[in-house]
Amino acid sequence: MSRTAAVPGLRIWHLVAVLSAMSAPLVIMYAFQIIDSVASPAPGALWPTGFDLNNWRFLWESVDSGRPGIWQVTFNTFVFASVTSLSVCAFSLTAAYALSRLNFPARRFFLAGLIVLHAFPTITLIIAIFIILQYLGLYDTLAGVILVKAALELPFGIWIMKGFYDTVPWEIEMAGVQDGASRFRVWWSLVLPQVQPGLAALLIISFLSGWSEFVLPLVLAPGAGAQVLATYMNAVIASETTQDFGLFKAIGMFYTRPVIVIYLIFQKRLMNIYGGGTKG
Structure with a gap:
């Protein structure tokens, strides 16, 4: 033994x-x-x-006179990640419910299109996105980058939330309808609580994806007014006047701290993305 x-x-x-x-x-x-x-x-x-602590001087003074301060850039990053995640979750909740519960024409086409769009590399669309944002007057604005990022994250969000809706039994909705509740009331009061684990995981993942995004802000919002932390770090290390690897590492530590804290707090919720909704 x-x-x-x-x-x-x-x-x-x-x-x-x-x-x-x-x-x-x-x-x-x-x-x-x-x-x-x-x-x-x-x-x-x-x-x-x-x-x-000289490398951390960016917390109380501007690294470069031609660049915004770290707190303005951090605020831009927070707004970018927050609005992106909220938009993805809001549209994914309704679109995924329709794909899961409603039998409408071309439903299979939409489902197949979600997979194709999610698998499509973002960089291959960057020229078309650049032209469209210029046409709409949203180039070099934070709103334009948020719009693009949310649109590119939607296929993943819709597909994930559809999987959670599929695990919710039809009997729950039928019981609510038979009791006289409207379809919206049934969705809000009975179905939505069953998919909360997936919604929470999608919200966190979308936020982290927005927080770490680099290519879209770099190409679509190169100006100082819409700068986020990823492009701010790139500007620090690429500048000939402020090139300082110690400063770069300190900013990197500042940049990663929110991600580490979020992961440590919500790691159990993040694992729910691989499960389904709660039956019952």
Whole structure:
């Protein structure tokens, strides 16, 4: 019995050792990023000689006079991610319900189109999107980038929410209709609570996707007024006057903190995206 019990434990330790060895380079790189963000090592030196907060000066002063401050850029990023996630969830809730519950013409065509649109690379559409935004007068505006990002995220959101709606039994809706409730009332009071896990996961994923977006703001909103944190970091490292890798690492740490906090708090809800709605 002791040998039999010891073998699974030994296998687990082997697995932990392999995974630790594979993860070690990534952990070391993050550790050095944290150390370099609060220290200034001498040129060519591996270890820093002292503690220094000069790399975090972007929190209380402007890095470049021609660039907005970090708090304005952070606000732009928050607005971009929040409005994008709310828009995706609002449209996905209604569109996914229609695809799941209503039998309308060309329904199969719409379902197939969702998969095709989700699989289509964003970069291949960038020229067409650029022309359309210029025509609408939304180029180099935060509203234009939000509109594009939400539209590109919608196929994924609709497909995910349809899967959750499909797991909700028809009997729940039929019982509500027989009791005299309207179709909207049934959806709002009976069906929507059943798909809340999927809605919460979609909201978080859409927010994180908007928070980390780089290509769309860089191409469609290059001006300083609509700058987000991803493009702000790119401008810092690409500038000939403010090129500072210590500053770049500190801004990177500032940029990733909200993502880490959100993941630590809502990681269980994020796992619900792989499940379905709650039957009952």
